[in-house]
Amino acid sequence: MDDEGDSFDDEIVFCSQEEQKPDISQSSVVQDSDDDEKPNAANETYVEDIDEGEEEKREEEVPPSDIIKILIATDIHCGYAENKPIRNLDSINTFEEVLQIAVERKVDMILLAGDLFHENNPSRDCQHRVVQLLRKYCLNDNEVSLEFLSDPSVNFSQSHFGRVNYYDANINVGLPVFTIHGNHDDMAGKGLTALDLLHESGLVNLFGKHENCDELEISPILLRKGETRLALYGIGSQRDDRLCRAFQKETINFLRPTNGAEDWFNLLTLHQNRPQRAVHRSTGAYLPEQFIPSFFDLVVWGHEHECIKDPKYKASSEIVGDGFYILQPGSTVATSLTADEAKPKHVFEVKIRGRKFACKPIPLQTTRQVLVDEIVLDKVEPPFRLPATGVRPPPSQGPLPDESGIMEKLNEMIKEARKARGPKQPEMPLIRLKVTYAGEWARMQPINAVRIGSRYEDVVANALEMISIKKKSDRKKRHKEDDSSEPMGNVSAANLQLVIAAHFNSLPVEQRMTVLKDSGIGRALEIYADGETETTASRSNTDFVAQINTQIDFVRNKLKEMPEPPVEVMEDGQIDFFSFQAAIQNDLKTMKAIFYENESKNGDESMFDESAFSAAPPRRSNESNFSRRVDDDDDVTFLGDVGSTSSAKPTRGRGRGRGRGRGRGSPKKKTPEKNTYSDDSF
Numbered sequence: 001m002d003d004e005g006d007s008f009d010d011e012i013v014f015c016s017q018e019e020q021k022p023d024i025s026q027s028s029v030v031q032d033s034d035d036d037e038k039p040n041a042a043n044e045t046y047v048e049d050i051d052e053g054e055e056e057k058r059e060e061e062v063p064p065s066d067i068i069k070i071l072i073a074t075d076i077h078c079g080y081a082e083n084k085p086i087r088n089l090d091s092i093n094t095f096e097e098v099l100q101i102a103v104e105r106k107v108d109m110i111l112l113a114g115d116l117f118h119e120n121n122p123s124r125d126c127q128h129r130v131v132q133l134l135r136k137y138c139l140n141d142n143e144v145s146l147e148f149l150s151d152p153s154v155n156f157s158q159s160h161f162g163r164v165n166y167y168d169a170n171i172n173v174g175l176p177v178f179t180i181h182g183n184h185d186d187m188a189g190k191g192l193t194a195l196d197l198l199h200e201s202g203l204v205n206l207f208g209k210h211e212n213c214d215e216l217e218i219s220p221i222l223l224r225k226g227e228t229r230l231a232l233y234g235i236g237s238q239r240d241d242r243l244c245r246a247f248q249k250e251t252i253n254f255l256r257p258t259n260g261a262e263d264w265f266n267l268l269t270l271h272q273n274r275p276q277r278a279v280h281r282s283t284g285a286y287l288p289e290q291f292i293p294s295f296f297d298l299v300v301w302g303h304e305h306e307c308i309k310d311p312k313y314k315a316s317s318e319i320v321g322d323g324f325y326i327l328q329p330g331s332t333v334a335t336s337l338t339a340d341e342a343k344p345k346h347v348f349e350v351k352i353r354g355r356k357f358a359c360k361p362i363p364l365q366t367t368r369q370v371l372v373d374e375i376v377l378d379k380v381e382p383p384f385r386l387p388a389t390g391v392r393p394p395p396s397q398g399p400l401p402d403e404s405g406i407m408e409k410l411n412e413m414i415k416e417a418r419k420a421r422g423p424k425q426p427e428m429p430l431i432r433l434k435v436t437y438a439g440e441w442a443r444m445q446p447i448n449a450v451r452i453g454s455r456y457e458d459v460v461a462n463a464l465e466m467i468s469i470k471k472k473s474d475r476k477k478r479h480k481e482d483d484s485s486e487p488m489g490n491v492s493a494a495n496l497q498l499v500i501a502a503h504f505n506s507l508p509v510e511q512r513m514t515v516l517k518d519s520g521i522g523r524a525l526e527i528y529a530d531g532e533t534e535t536t537a538s539r540s541n542t543d544f545v546a547q548i549n550t551q552i553d554f555v556r557n558k559l560k561e562m563p564e565p566p567v568e569v570m571e572d573g574q575i576d577f578f579s580f581q582a583a584i585q586n587d588l589k590t591m592k593a594i595f596y597e598n599e600s601k602n603g604d605e606s607m608f609d610e611s612a613f614s615a616a617p618p619r620r621s622n623e624s625n626f627s628r629r630v631d632d633d634d635d636v637t638f639l640g641d642v643g644s645t646s647s648a649k650p651t652r653g654r655g656r657g658r659g660r661g662r663g664r665g666s667p668k669k670k671t672p673e674k675n676t677y678s679d680d681s682f
């Protein structure tokens with residue numbers, strides 16, 4: 001801080017009181033009004049602490065009621081690993097600790113940045129436990145000091161009840177919870193999520209729910225406590241590519257109060273990828289920080305599981321000091337065994353007074369320990385010699401050096417966990433030991449990870465899955481095109497979509513898919529791989545089949561909308577099926593070429609984006625189908641290769657077109673007695 005000697009109270013910004021609801025106007029995504037005053041320096045917004053005792057130092061007292069206290073958490077993932085006998089209640093226990101901290105700290109509200117549930121459709125047991133905890137800690141006679149000034153019918157437009165829950169006379173809410181939805185508890189089917197049930201029951205306040213990401217008008221929740229005013233904005237989880245393009249095109253509008261806009265503390269809550277996650281997409285599959293408008297004071301960033309204890313300042317490129325802080329709380333439960341997840345978990349108490357805030361990380365005491373380490377086996381110490389065949393001897397002959405080294409490392413990690421375990425942490429830690437066989441050991445058969453893990457089932461929570469093995473070939477440098485033994489290389493599951501996208505992007509248009517998209521396949525495989533239960537895997541299969549059928553119907557309807565192609569009619573009155581099939585193939589090829597051309601310009605779109613096909617040139621009704629015939633060497637994908645579940649009745653035409661060609665050498669067009677064309681033929 002530049003002015004460490006100055007007291008916090010000497011810099012307090014006083015706000016005028018207005019009893020009526022403030023007017024809200026539209027604000028540009030990037031630019032604000034030139035008349036608005038901006039903070040002069042980066043350190044004027046974020047202070048080390050806001051203490052209620054500071055008022056004693058002031059000549060003009062400001063009551064402690066001016067401080068808005070918020071407990072911030074994200075990615076709680078209730079229901080994660082609920083079918084694992086040891087870890088089934090980890091997420092629930094930590095969620096209860098979060099609520100207990102909120103009660104002990106006497107905060108005014110809880111703010112969740114998405115992924116309260118691990119699945120969009122959580123189990124009945126999971127929902128039951130969450131409802132119990134919310135009712136236990138949030139429903140009471142405690143007074144809520146936050147005035148709700150905005151229009152709740154706009155903030156909670158998805159709800160049948162147009163009010164914030166603590167203004168509902170039918171329930172007693174003593175601790176309000178505000179939350180956005182994440183990518184795990186996102187909208188599906190009819191646009192509902194498990195959070196909608198909690199909102200309609202009055203247990204939480206779900207905001208930031210937007211169905212049309214291409215054009216967003218975000219109206220803030222306006223709260224006031226004494227002289228402090230808070231404008232709370234929310235954007236629930238969106239496809240990163242679409243949201244990024246929406247910011248680029250400036251189709252996102254943030255509404256701000258017209259009177260005294262600079263008297264409000266502006267807080268944005270979102271749930272998106274923060275670092276770049278894809279190199280084959282124009283948007284990078286993330287939301288760049290520079291796209292966020294600079295009028296915000298604090299951004300709470302959900303979705304990223306790594307806990308970063310100190311808020312990061314993002315400077316504005318336009319005005320010095322006109323930036324904002326980003327707080328990344330991280331998850332409260334580890335859903336993957338990585339170095340980022342192994343860091344201590346925290347929730348954050350944020351105090352706001354005027355346009356200043358203080359942030360304090362609070363370590364969680366009930367999270368299960370996560371230890372991640374790695375060993376590389378590349379040399380054989382004499383006098384031991386590896387078997388010439390590379391086959392491991394039976395266990396009765398004693399362990400080999402690799403097995404002894406692995407078990408020694410595991411014992412060290414377990415000892416370290418016991419030494420560092422807190423009094424409220426579960427006894428059995430989560431361990432991930434990555435073992436790489438390289439050099440001389442690369443030609444040796446690896447150990448049986450499950451057999452070794454079974455020896456630790458009483459001391460490690462994930463004993464059978466704690467060892468991860470990979471072999472690193474010691475071959476000389478090879479050309480990439482000759483390396484077909486490991487096409488996936490060392491790609492992790494998190495980068496599965498990148499591998500699939502890289503493969504299809506390298507193919508010519510003729511060899512790329514017509515009905516499906518590589519992004520759809522990648523998402524389906526990632527969901528399947530991340531599934532904790534057979535139910536999740538089965539559901540991902542069902543959803544993927546539904547996507548296939550939807551896309552088949554979409555392509556079929558697009559073909560119907562195109563003018564009917566001229567069809568050769570043979571002398572016997574039957575349609576020349578081969579010429580008609582060639583015309584359909586040519587239409588598909590044209591549609592596909594236009595789609596991938598648009599995709600390369602605009603980046604990854606929705607799997608069912610109709611705009612990608614809108615530029616297809618219409619066929620002239622009098623144009624000969626042979627003038628646009630597909631070359632015999634063209635590799636065209638048929639809809640029939642994918643299959644169809646449609647039961648549409650046969651039809652002669654494809655929609656608006658009515659022109660029909662005459663058969664060559666046929667003096668008169670003959671109408672076939674039986675129609676041989678139907679949608680299901682393709």
